[in-house]
Amino acid sequence: MTTTATRYEVVIGLEVHVELATETKMFCGCRTEFGGEPNIRTCPVCLGMPGSLPVPNGEAVTSAIRLGLALGCAITPRSQFHRKNYFYPDMPKNYQISQYDVPICENGRLEVPTAEGAAEIGVTRVHMEEDTGKSMHVGESGRIRGASHSLVDFNRAGIPLLEVVSEPDVRSAEQARAYLAELRGIVLALGISDAKLEEGSMRCDANVSLRPMGTEAYGTRVEVKNMNSLRSLYRAVGYEIDRQTVLLDAGEEVVQETRHWDEAAGATSTLRAKEEAFDYRYFPDPDLVPIAPDAAWIEELRAGLPELPAEIRARLTSTYGLGAEQAVTLVDAGLGPLLDEAVGAGAPPSEAGKWLANEVLAWCRDEGVEPADVPLTGEQLSELIDLVDHGALSTKLAREVLPGVLGGEGSPAEVAKARGLEQVSDEGELGQMVDDAIAAQPEAAAKIRAGNDKAIGALVGAVMKASRGQANPQRVNELLRERLGI
Amino acid sequence: MSAEERDQDLVRLDAAALLRLYDTGEVSTTDVVRAHLDRIHATDERIGAFVRTLDAPALAHAADVDRRRTAGEHVGVLAGVPLGLKDILCTKGVETTCASRMLEGFRPPYDATVVERLRDADAVVLGKTNMDEFAMGSSTENSAFHPTRNPWDLARVPGGSSGGSTAAVASHQAPLAIGTDTGGSVRQPAALCGVVGMKPTYGLVSRYGLIAFASSLDQVGPIARTVPDAALLFSAVAGHDGNDATSIPEDAPDVLPGLDGGVDGLRVGVITEFMTGEGLEPDVRARVSEGVERLAALGAEIVEVSLPHASYGVSAYYLIAPSEASSNLSRYDGVRYGLRVDGPTTEEMMAATRGEGFGPEVKRRIMIGTYALSAGYYDAYYLQAQKVRTLILADLAAAYERCDVLVSPTAPTTAFALGEKVDDPLAMYLNDIYTVPSNLAGTPALSLPAGLDSAGLPVGLQLMAPALHESTLFRVAAALERDLAFDVAPPGLDDAMEVTS
Numbered sequence: 001m002t003t004t005a006t007r008y009e010v011v012i013g014l015e016v017h018v019e020l021a022t023e024t025k026m027f028c029g030c031r032t033e034f035g036g037e038p039n040i041r042t043c044p045v046c047l048g049m050p051g052s053l054p055v056p057n058g059e060a061v062t063s064a065i066r067l068g069l070a071l072g073c074a075i076t077p078r079s080q081f082h083r084k085n086y087f088y089p090d091m092p093k094n095y096q097i098s099q100y101d102v103p104i105c106e107n108g109r110l111e112v113p114t115a116e117g118a119a120e121i122g123v124t125r126v127h128m129e130e131d132t133g134k135s136m137h138v139g140e141s142g143r144i145r146g147a148s149h150s151l152v153d154f155n156r157a158g159i160p161l162l163e164v165v166s167e168p169d170v171r172s173a174e175q176a177r178a179y180l181a182e183l184r185g186i187v188l189a190l191g192i193s194d195a196k197l198e199e200g201s202m203r204c205d206a207n208v209s210l211r212p213m214g215t216e217a218y219g220t221r222v223e224v225k226n227m228n229s230l231r232s233l234y235r236a237v238g239y240e241i242d243r244q245t246v247l248l249d250a251g252e253e254v255v256q257e258t259r260h261w262d263e264a265a266g267a268t269s270t271l272r273a274k275e276e277a278f279d280y281r282y283f284p285d286p287d288l289v290p291i292a293p294d295a296a297w298i299e300e301l302r303a304g305l306p307e308l309p310a311e312i313r314a315r316l317t318s319t320y321g322l323g324a325e326q327a328v329t330l331v332d333a334g335l336g337p338l339l340d341e342a343v344g345a346g347a348p349p350s351e352a353g354k355w356l357a358n359e360v361l362a363w364c365r366d367e368g369v370e371p372a373d374v375p376l377t378g379e380q381l382s383e384l385i386d387l388v389d390h391g392a393l394s395t396k397l398a399r400e401v402l403p404g405v406l407g408g409e410g411s412p413a414e415v416a417k418a419r420g421l422e423q424v425s426d427e428g429e430l431g432q433m434v435d436d437a438i439a440a441q442p443e444a445a446a447k448i449r450a451g452n453d454k455a456i457g458a459l460v461g462a463v464m465k466a467s468r469g470q471a472n473p474q475r476v477n478e479l480l481r482e483r484l485g486i
Numbered sequence: 487m488s489a490e491e492r493d494q495d496l497v498r499l500d501a502a503a504l505l506r507l508y509d510t511g512e513v514s515t516t517d518v519v520r521a522h523l524d525r526i527h528a529t530d531e532r533i534g535a536f537v538r539t540l541d542a543p544a545l546a547h548a549a550d551v552d553r554r555r556t557a558g559e560h561v562g563v564l565a566g567v568p569l570g571l572k573d574i575l576c577t578k579g580v581e582t583t584c585a586s587r588m589l590e591g592f593r594p595p596y597d598a599t600v601v602e603r604l605r606d607a608d609a610v611v612l613g614k615t616n617m618d619e620f621a622m623g624s625s626t627e628n629s630a631f632h633p634t635r636n637p638w639d640l641a642r643v644p645g646g647s648s649g650g651s652t653a654a655v656a657s658h659q660a661p662l663a664i665g666t667d668t669g670g671s672v673r674q675p676a677a678l679c680g681v682v683g684m685k686p687t688y689g690l691v692s693r694y695g696l697i698a699f700a701s702s703l704d705q706v707g708p709i710a711r712t713v714p715d716a717a718l719l720f721s722a723v724a725g726h727d728g729n730d731a732t733s734i735p736e737d738a739p740d741v742l743p744g745l746d747g748g749v750d751g752l753r754v755g756v757i758t759e760f761m762t763g764e765g766l767e768p769d770v771r772a773r774v775s776e777g778v779e780r781l782a783a784l785g786a787e788i789v790e791v792s793l794p795h796a797s798y799g800v801s802a803y804y805l806i807a808p809s810e811a812s813s814n815l816s817r818y819d820g821v822r823y824g825l826r827v828d829g830p831t832t833e834e835m836m837a838a839t840r841g842e843g844f845g846p847e848v849k850r851r852i853m854i855g856t857y858a859l860s861a862g863y864y865d866a867y868y869l870q871a872q873k874v875r876t877l878i879l880a881d882l883a884a885a886y887e888r889c890d891v892l893v894s895p896t897a898p899t900t901a902f903a904l905g906e907k908v909d910d911p912l913a914m915y916l917n918d919i920y921t922v923p924s925n926l927a928g929t930p931a932l933s934l935p936a937g938l939d940s941a942g943l944p945v946g947l948q949l950m951a952p953a954l955h956e957s958t959l960f961r962v963a964a965a966l967e968r969d970l971a972f973d974v975a976p977p978g979l980d981d982a983m984e985v986t987s
Binding site for chain 1: 575576582584589592594595596598693694695696697698700701702728729730731732809810812813816817818819821822823832833836856859860861864868
């Protein structure tokens with residue numbers, strides 16, 4: 001990629017689908033939850049039964065407008081639903097209700113922090129649409145080729161989606177990753193979706209092309225699909241940039257096509273060629289009237305927007321004094337609210353930030369838990385930090401206490417007690433251990449008495465060892481000095 | 487009076503008369519419903535108005551109405567009035583086909599809102615009536631099952647697409663019927679069958695459960711033998727429905743109180759272009775002109791108005807309606823319901839199903855619509871047609887600045903012979919020339935009989951009004967109807983009855 005950076009300019013546009021966490025589907029009253037038997041959350045409308053009609057979900061419209069406002073978009077005074085016509089067995093009506101030339105939100109922008117510096121990415125539009133059902137191909141291969149028959153589950157059909165389309169302003173894999181992370185953070189802050197990339201409630205397609213540095217005309221674009229995490233988006237885009245660089249360097253042409261990212265193989269492969277592109281015959285859906293949100297209502301929604309990731313980061317750095325990088329980490333992980341809670345419960349911001357960015361995030365990674373869902377309260381984190389501060393726990397012991405707390409074993413103090421991890425500060429017990437150490441290492445004791453202050457480390461170490469790490473090191477130090485008369 | 491004579495009298499009564507008889511307790515709903523079912527079974531082999539009768543549920547409903555009436559319990563506003571329901575409206579658990587092979591055997595899992603309202607009104611559904619397949623046609627010859635014949639002359643068509651409903655009402659099989667009107671499909675067959683047919687303002691009657699042909703044009707409308715009966719049926723089904731996003735979120739106009747109001751002082755506009763065009767039969771024009779004279783005699787002021795873009799209406803209609811239809815009918819693919827013709831792959835199964843399931847007129851319109859919406863043609867066809875639609879709306883708005891209602895023939899001709907136009911789609915489409923403007927504009931219109939032509943066939947006169955001005959529309963129609971005193975009694979019908987009973 002370093003060579004690419006000098007000869008070619010990378011041009012990337014991202015299309016992100018956000019599955020909304022509304023109670024009911026986009027155009028009917030069926031519930032949106034996951035799981036269960038196939039086709040249990042269906043009705044004449046989402047099954048496309050003859051005579052059924054769509055009625056827009058007001059909550060979905062509200063979510064679309066809120067996201068648009070958060071992205072600095074203009075809200076269209078009269079936006080229109082269109083029909084996107086194509087035949088597919090898991091699409092009940094053989095057309096998808098979507099938005100076409102008059103989307104609900106247009107012309108936004110998103111400033112994203114990256115390791116390479118801040119980048120500003122234009123947001124072309126946010127539009128509403130309905131999801132399709134799911135096909136399952138029955139047969140040895142599990143794929144459509146060679147299947148004996150297919151089954152269709154319409155539980156997902158009609159679930160509301162927002163599609164967020166970026167301008168082709170993204171210039172690197174890192175910017176792509178950062179854009180998706182920032183958008184995800186905004187969606188989470190708004191509470192309009194659980195935005196889980198791994199589970200598909202947020203999906204991202206990347207349109208990647210290269211052009212010779214300094215030229216204007218776009219190169220041939222390749223659409224890459226199936227990235228299920230921020231890291232996989234980063235890798236897939238990086239792979240595609242490298243693949244196209246090699247082709248262009250060799251004087252070959254990039255073929256316009258859709259490619260599939262294979263996470264395990266770490267490579268993309270052809271999914272479908274451009275010749276298979278459809279004529280969707282878009283036209284305004286005559287079953288639906290234009291969405292014309294009242295201007296006062298839009299302002300009400302704007303006023304009600306929550307603190308957005310960029311604002312949270314600014315506050316974490318300015319008010320809490322956290323480093324910029326740590327602020328990004330915490331906000332991307334959705335840990336801002338937990339940090340605020342901990343600070344509210346009395347924790348010093350820098351300590352709480354450190355614990356969250358390091359220990360808590362590491363635990364989430366290991367356990368596969370979404371950081372925003374981490375089972376920790378600000379009260380608990382504050383208590384843990386307080387125990388360290390007051391010498392009841394060493395940092396090392398506190399790191400052992402944390403998994404217990406996260407595992408639901410109780411408050412930090414309770415876990416420390418139950419696991420026998422409390423720091424020993426008891427004068428009698430510690431005094432005995434200090435005396436034993438001095439007796440065991442008379443030479444070291446003599447050196448210290450002679451003024452060699454550094455030698456005290458050996459005796460402290462011995463006491464710590466004897467206490468299996470539970471002795472309060474500061475107290476041990478003090479006792480040694482007392483005993484040795486320095 | 488013999489039982490047979492009594493039955494013959496019962497089937498000749500209109501809905502208002504039946505309701506009066508029920509009030510006095512002179513007759514039971516069961517007797518009335520049975521008389522109509524008998525009438526259907528005696529005559530329908532020759533008429534072909536119904537695709538399916540619902541004898542058992544109809545008699546059960548009738549018995550329930552009788553029981554409730556006797557017990558003094560609540561009954562609906564149309565309690566015990568028999569009715570024919572066009573087979574385009576979904577009836578829960580009851581086969582609903584749109585007269586298409588594609589939906590043969592299809593039993594909807596829900597009732598259309600109109601069907602719910604009819605049940606709330608306690609109208610008794612006698613059966614599902616025949617129609618052109620998916621409401622595409624003007625003669626009911628496009629039914630996949632059988633054609634319907636005109637009760638006035640069995641060699642002629644009843645019009646379409648609601649020809650089953652209008653033929654049923656004209657032949658005394660039912661005093662009321664429900665039709666749907668996308669480009670004239672209630673009014674034109676009403677004209678050809680000598681009955682009253684009305685298309686409400688778009689959005690006044692819910693489309694939920696009405697199997698879509700062209701969503702921006704489709705409206706459910708009442709069919710009856712009198713204007714007051716049509717108004718009664720309109721009142722029973724109109725009104726806001728949250729299941730239809732295009733439903734007007736207000737109460738429907740109350741049309742019943744003003745029915746006797748007369749036309750004194752009302753301005754009636756005669757559409758110049760619709761009284762002169764090629765293809766308009768002289769007898770039709772004569773009857774409509776006489777109707778206009780009667781309105782003048784009743785105290786209306788007659789004004790001449792022009793709809794300069796109306797001549798483009800049929801062209802615009804036959805692009806917009808097929809475009810919407812091409813998309814609406816995509817769902818019939820064999821995957822979830824209706825016909826499935828197997829194939830080696832899903833795509834081939836879909837193609838085979840659609841190839842076998844749809845009739846030629848439906849296929850023609852799907853192809854026209856698909857073409858009109860295609861990339862590169864959309865602007866020239868679909869979009870251009872929408873612009874014409876806007877111009878026609880403006881024409882009508884300008885006309886309504888000068889008058890309260892408009893008058894025209896409903897159709898350029900009286901009933902034509904079966905088979906006469908099946909091979910000439912364009913000639914068939916021209917039947918809609920006077921009716922499509924109201925659909926394109928979403929405004930209400932009504933056809934009522936204005937007399938007979940020299941061959942003894944009924945002529946329809948169309949009244950049109952601005953959106954939501956149903957009260958004026960029904961008021962003018964009722965006044966003209968009283969004045970004309972047209973006796974709806976197709977000759978030869980009783981002979982048909984004798985032959986089969």
